[in-house]
Amino acid sequence: MQPLDRAVLALSRALGDSVVRTDAAACEAAAHDESEAEWVMPAAVVGARDADDVATVLRVCHDLGVAVFPRGAGTGRVGGATVTAPGLVLDTTAIKSLDELDTRDGLAVVGPGMVTAAFQSAVEAEGMFYPPDPQSAAWCTLGGNLATNAGGPRALKYGVTRDWVLGLEAVLPGGERVSTGRSTRKGVTGYDLPALLVGSEGTLAVITRATLRLTALPTAVVGVWARFGSVAEAGAAVVALSVGGMRPRCVELLDAVCCATLSAQAAGLGLEGAGALLVMECDGHDARAVEAEAERVAEACAAAGAEGVSLARDPVEREALWAARRVMSRALRARARWKLSEDVVVPVTRVPALLEAVRGISAAEGVVMPTYGHAGDGNLHVNLLWDDPAAYPAVQRAIAALFRATLSLGGTLSGEHGIGVLKAPYLPWEQSEGLIALQRRVKAAFDPRGVLNPGKVLGPGTHSAC
C-alpha cells in the first residue's frame, strides 16, 4: 500500500469517516482556492475538530512522508490552499470557538476557523474593534488571514493582521504542539515566532488558536468620496493626501472600469462615466475632530482636481458603497472567462507611476487590466481579464512586465495575498538566492520532511516526501 493510502486509512481509523472525507464532492471542493492555480484531487479532506485532530494528522503525515495542504475558506488568490501534489487537505474551519473576549485587557482568544466578519461582529457587539478588514471578511477565516497576514482598506491607519496578533498556538509537522507569544501588550522574550508564523502561508505549522489584540471601537466615522476625470488625477490626489500628512483610515482607488462595475452593482452611487473614484474614511472618538479631518481630506481632493466630492455620514449610505466594493473582485471576474488578480505594492509616492505603467502594459499587450485597491498604502489590485485562451502568453508577459515595473519603482510583489504557488516563480526576482536559501533552512527546521504545503512560497524543491 502506498504511503498516501496508508495515511488515509490510519486517519480514518483514528478520527472516523465523518472527519476524514474521501468522497469526490468533498475532495474537489477542497482542492483549489479562488485563483487560477492548477490543482490535483486530494486523497482525502480531514475536517479537524480541534488541535488534537490537527496533531494526529501532522504526526501521521510526517511519519509517512505524505503532503498536507492546510485550508481555511479557500478564498486565497495565489493557490496557497490549492492541492498541487498527491496528498490530503487539512481543513481547520470547524475549529472556530471564541474562547475569550476580554474587553478590559483588550484581547480575544479564538480558533482559526472563525469567519472574520463573524469575529468582527462579536467584538463590536462588546464595543471593541478588530481593524483588519480583508474585503473577503464575510467568507474568509481568521486562520487564512493569519497565514497570509491579510490586510484590507483599514490597514492604512491600523496596520495588517500581524499588528494585531499577540500569541499563536500551532502544531508542527510531526505533531508537536507549540504555544508562542503572550497575552500582554508588550513582550520580547525569545524570537518573535508569532510574527514568523503570521504570513508563513501554511508552510511552517498549522495554527490552532490565536490571541488577538483589540482596541476601542471608534464612535465616529465619516466617508469621503471623490470622483475624478482620470485615474492619473486620482493617483496624484493619493500622493497629495499622504504628503499633506492626512491619515484617513482608508484611501481606496477605483479606475474607470471598476467604477463602471461598481455602478452596475449598486445604481444610485452616481458613478456612471467616472474616470476614477477615491473612497476614503476618517474615524475616531471625537465626532467634531473626525468631521474636521474629513473636510480637510475633501478639500485636498478638490484641490487635486476632483470633479465632485461628497461626505457620507450616514452608516447605511457608506455601507451601500462598501457592499458593492466588497464584491468588486467577483464582479470583475464575471466580466471575462479568466481573471488573475495581482496585489503589488509601491511606495505611495510612486502610485501614479505604477498606474501609468499598468496603462502602458495593458496597451502593449492588449490585455484588459482594471485596477483598484488600497492606494493609500501603495497596494493596488491589478487584474488581468481575458476570454481567449490564445491570449494567455500576452497575459504572462503583462504579469512579468507589471512585476518588473513594481520592483523598479522600489515595490514588492505582494501586499496581502502572499506568494502561494502562483508567485513562487517570481520570488527570486525580488529576493536574493541567499535570502531564499535562509528561508529554506527555516522551513526545514519546522518541517524537515517538507510535508506542509510543499512547493508553496519558496518554490519546488522543498518537499522531500511523496
Ligand SMILES: Cc1cc2nc3c(=O)[nH]c(=O)nc-3n(C[C@H](O)[C@H](O)[C@H](O)COP(=O)(O)OP(=O)(O)OC[C@H]3O[C@@H](n4cnc5c(N)ncnc54)[C@H](O)[C@@H]3O)c2cc1C
Ligand atoms: C472577493 C475577495 C476579496 C479579497 N480581499 C482581500 C483583502 O482585502 N485583503 C487580503 O489580504 N486578502 C483578500 N482576499 C484574499 C483572501 O480572502 C485572503 O488571503 C484570506 O486571508 C484567505 O483566508 P481563507 O480562510 O480563505 O484561507 P485559504 O484561502 O483557505 O488559505 C490561505 C492560506 O492560508 C493557509 N491556512 C489556512 N488556514 C490555516 C491554518 N489554520 N494554519 C496554517 N495555515 C493555514 C493555507 O494553507 C493557505 O496558504 C480576497 C479574496 C477574495 C475572494
